[in-house]
Amino acid sequence: MMTKVELETFVEGTTNYFATAANQPASVGSPYIVQEGRPTVQEFTGLISIAGKRRGIVYFTASRPMLTVMLMRMGETELTQENMCDLVGEVANTISGNARRDFGKDFMISVPTVVAGEPEKIVTPDNTRSFVIPINWRSHSAQLVVCLE
Amino acid sequence: MGILDLGRYKGIVWAITGFLVAFIAILALNHGIAGLFADDVAGVKFLSQMRTQPAEIQANARTITERLQAGEKVDDAIEALRSSATAYDHAFIGLAGGMVSDNSGATIGVSALNDAEAKAMLADGEKVWKEYKAKLDPILRFSGSPYAAEAPAPAAPAPTGKNAAAAPAAEKPAGVQLSPRGRRLQTALVELNTFAAASQAQLSQISTKLAGQVEESSKGNAALLRGVQIGGLLAALALLGALFFYFARNLRKEEMVSSRARKETADILRTVNEGLFLLDKDLKLGSERSMALNTIFRKEDFMNLTFDSLLKDIVPEKTLKTAMDYVALLWGERVNEKLVKTINPLNEVEVHFDNPAGGFDTHYLEFDFNRVKSDGSLSHLLVTVNDVTKRVMLSRELQESQEKAQAQLDLLLRILHVEPDSLTGFLTDADVSLKMVNSILKEPAREETAFRAKIDGIYRQVHAVKGEAAALGLKTVEQRAHAFEESLSDLKGRPTLSGSDFLPLVVKLDDLFNHLAQVREMLGRLVDLHHAIAARRTSGGGQVEAAKVDQWLAGKHDQTMQMKALPTQQPQQEAEAAVGLERTLEDLAARVASSHSKQVSLKCTGLTEVPESYKRAVKDITIQLVRNAVVHGIETPDQRVKAQKSETGFLGVEFTQRGEEGFELVVQDDGRGLQLDRIKEVAVERGLITPAQAALLDPRQTMALIFRPGFSTADRVTTDAGRGAGMDLVRILVAELGGRVGLASAGGRFSKFKIWLPSPSRAVAA
Incomplete structure (x- = not known):
């Protein structure tokens, strides 16, 4: 069963990124469960x-407008798809780093992969509920989805 | 291995030894023949010199003659003659013994001189030389002066030498007076010269012939030498050829053996299902390994790979460290291998391969290590790897199913006491409630007020689940719902709220979903069982079992266990007498009463008449009210006796239709009634009203306080009461249906909740 500490670790990894890299902290929205079907997937994951x-x-999945604003806040002038992919990759990387630190050596965590669009490429384990945690930043909302057996 | 125990090298050692012996023998023969050849050459040279010696003697004799004629001194000339004669004589003596002298004066035997022809020639020569020596003798014996005493002093000597022209002995210059001895000398010289002239050619010829014979012999030796050399060369070549043949044959044989062995090894390594490889001291993988390794490790290239790098990407760091420590341990010289094997941490190691489609593929590998010794010392570790994923998964599944079966058995024992219809109803309702909770959570929220607004809504849903679970005696569900409520209480008490604070709620919600799924699965199995038994019954047999299940499914679960045999005909109607909600309420009342050491008798009427669309609400309301009545209203038997009441409290639930307008639900008890002072006190304590407001409240307003959220008169929070959500839930449910709640109470005598609900059609319209 998923524990509170595990969820907190992933959430913390995400919010840390916003606080440090995006120069503006993000707030955590109300978390919920997706029982059946696919959890939310936005344009960049x-x-x-x-x-x-x-x-x-x-x-971590976010919309193009949100990533655009993030890139601008970070002083990036080239608002290309590539940079947006890099950005969600970096968020995933921060989450991974946080998880490595907190979960110790019992876990294996892969290097981040980035998916632009194509939600069918994101495969969650069968018969497992997903936890969706909205990450609100300015007027935008991204999602952190945790789906672990 | 002994020095003569040459093993597989025996052949080659013998062949090389043979070759060397033959080579030495040929060398020795060659050397011997070459020696003979040298002797012959020396012999030829000697004989060539000898051929000129008679001429030299003759020349010396002539010199003496000339000197005599010239009246010169002859001593030195006689000496020269003696010397040459002696040398020639020695040569003859040597030749007679088959010996010659070389340049250095050493004597050498010449075999060619020993044959008969040579001997005969030598004998002829000796004979001539003997006569020659007789002629020489008077001359060589001469000493002193050959001249008369009055003779003048000798003039300067004429040139001497063997090439000097010989003058006739008879002629002498006038004035030279020879003494008588001188004259005899002269005569002897004349005789000698005559003989020498006659015999010189013969002597020279003998020397020449002998030299020719020796030369012939020398040629023979040279031919022999060549023969020996050629023979030796051929023999050496033959031996070499034999050696090559031997080697080639052996090499070919060995090559065939080793190639067959290599092929067999390759076949084994290609076919074997285990991953096999050797590890050296630096923990590097050996070059030979089984093909299965490629499949197991999903890679082709193992060149220069170390054990560490083989595992690094597929196991967590902790496992890797343990593995490396263990392998290092195996390299210790003084290690009990069997003992160490028992602590193999890689016995069943979980590995994760990157899946190209994303994520990991998890497998389980079994590593076995065997220490390979060579010449008594540890040289390698033989590592055997097996993919035991299926085995592990099966054993885990078995273990999980055993654990699950145990948990389900516990659950089964619990739900066997619950009426199936009630349980199905509960599961449906609880699922709806939990989904509602999730919907509330899903509502976007950024501001604190939005978060706070969620709490009450979630509370009501969870409380309803908890209430019903408690009513059904589903302790495991009740406990989970209770824990959920505690989290909610905790959130409510916080000064600020954010989404992070809600994380524990989703975790608990997930847990509840999981648990209810288990209960549902269990129920499903029981129903399946019923169908199975029913099917058997139609084909005869299994009557008792079928009846038991029927009993349980009909709600007569308590009797099910005691049922020994099937009575004649069980009236179906009787089984249906105690219907769902009534049964639930009875159980709830009994259970809550028991946990509070109270006695209660519940009487329900009209609950079967509840319209379908109200069933859920009526259930939730009656559960809350019945529980409240038992916890707060009914007194303990002692208190009741003191108050001159029966020990058993009475609790009535009545549902009736009130004309076409609607329905009335009455829940009443004969307990202590509402304690208005206590209600005010608690409301002030909980901050719902101020003391001043409390003082102004009339009884009706005071009673209304119990419907406020968070109100409870219970001293502590238990699963039955204490959080003050129950009456709030009742109020909300009634309000949602468009109904009204009425409350009447008399201290020490009774409490009565009267709820009016509109008819469903009106409620929809409203």
């Missing part, structure tokens, strides 16, 4: 896979 004591995926 940074994903890490987890194995070991727990198995599954964790991803």
Whole structure:
């Protein structure tokens, strides 16, 4: 069963990124569960896979407008698809780093992969509920999705 | 291995030894023949010199003659003659013994001189030389002066030498007076010269012939030498050829053996299902390994790979460290291998391969290590790897199913006491409630007020689930819902709220969903069981079991266990007498009463008449009110006796239709009634009203306080009461249906909740 500490670790990893890299903290929205069907996938998704004591995926998914504003806040002038992919990849990387630090050596965490669009590429483990945690930043809302067996 | 125990090298050692012996023998033969050849050459040279010696003697004799004629001194000339004669004589003596002298004066035997022909020639020569020596003798014996005493002093000596022209002995210059001895000398010289002239050619010829014979012999030796050399060369070549043949044959044989062995090894390594490889001291993988390794590790290239790098990407760091420590342990010389094997941490190691489609593929590998010794010391570790994923998964599934079966058995024992219809109803309602909770959570929220607004809504849903679970005696569900409520209480008490604070709620919600799914699964199995038994019954047999299940499904679960045999005909109607909600309420009342050491008798009427669309609400309301009545209203038996009441409290639930307008639900008890002072006190304590407001409240207003959220007179929070959500839930449910709540109470005598609900059609219209 998913524990509170595990969820907090992933959330913390995400909010840390906003606080440090995006120069403006994000707030955590009201979390909920997706029981059946696919959890939300927006235009850009940074994903890490987890194995070991727990198995599954964790991803951060955000919309193009949100990433555009983030890039601008970060002083990036080239608002290209590539930079947006890099950005969600970096968020996923921060989540992964946080998880590595907190979960210790019992876990294996993959390098982040980035999916632009194509929600069918994001495969959650069967018969596992996903936790969706909205990450609100300015007027935008991204999602952190945790789906672990 | 002994020095003569040459093993597989025996052949080659013998062949090389043979070759060397033959080579030495040929060398020795060659050397011997070459020696003979040298002797012959020396012999030829000696004989060539000898051929000129008679001429030299003759020349010396002539010199003496000339000197005599010239009246010169002859001593030195005689000496020269003696010397040459002696040398020639020695040569003859040597030749007679088959010996010659070389340049250095050493004597050398010449075999060619020993044959009969040579001997005969030598004998002829000796004979001539003997006569020659007789002629020489008077001359060589001469000493002193050959001249008469009055003779003048000798003039300067004429040139001497063997090439000097010989003058006739008879002629002498006038004035030279020879003494008588001188004259005899002269005569002897004349005789000698005559003989020498006659015999010189013969002697020279003998020397020449002998030299020719020796030369012939030398040629023979040279031919022999060549023969030996050629023979030796051929023999050496033959031996070499034999050696090559031997080697080639052996090499070919060995090559065939090793190639067959290599092929067999390759076949084994290609076919074997285990991953096999060797690890050296630096923990590097050996070059030979089984093909299965490619499949197991999903890679082709293992060149220069270390054990560490083989595992690094597929196991967590902790496992990797353990593995490396263990392998290092195996390299220790003084290690009990069997003992160490028992602590193999890689016995069943979980590995994760990157899946190209994203994520990991998890497998389980079994590593076995065997220490390979060579010449008594540890040289390698043989590592055997097996993919035991299926085995592990099966055993885990088995273990999980055993654990699950145990948990389900516990659950089964609990739900066997619950009426199936009630349980199905509960599961449906609870699922709706939890989904509602999730919907509330899903509502976007950024501001604190939005978060806070969620709490009450969630509370009501969870409380309803908890209430019903408690009513059904589903302790495990009740406990989970209670824990959920506690989290909610905690949130409510916080000064600020954010989404992070709600994380524990989703975790608990997930847990509740999971648990209810288990209960549902269990129920499903029981129903399946019923169908299975029913099917058997139609084909005869299994009557008792079928009846038991029927009993349980009909709600007569308590009797099910005691049922020994099937009575003649069980009236179906009787089984249906105690219907869902009534049964639930009875159980709830009994259970809550028991946990509060109270006695209660519940009487329900009209609950079967509840319209379908109200069933859920009526259930939730009656559960809350019945529980409240038992917890707060009914007194303990002692208190009741003191108050001159029966020990058993009475609790009535009545549902009736009130004309076409609607329905009335009455829940009343004969307990202590509402304690208005206590209500005011608690309301002030909980901050719902101020003391001043409390003083102004009339009884009706005071009673209304119990419907306020968060109101409870219970001293502590239990699963039955204390959080003050129950009456709030009742109020909200009634309000949602467009109904009204009425409350009447008399201290120490009774409490009565009267709820009016509009008819469903009106409620929809409203």
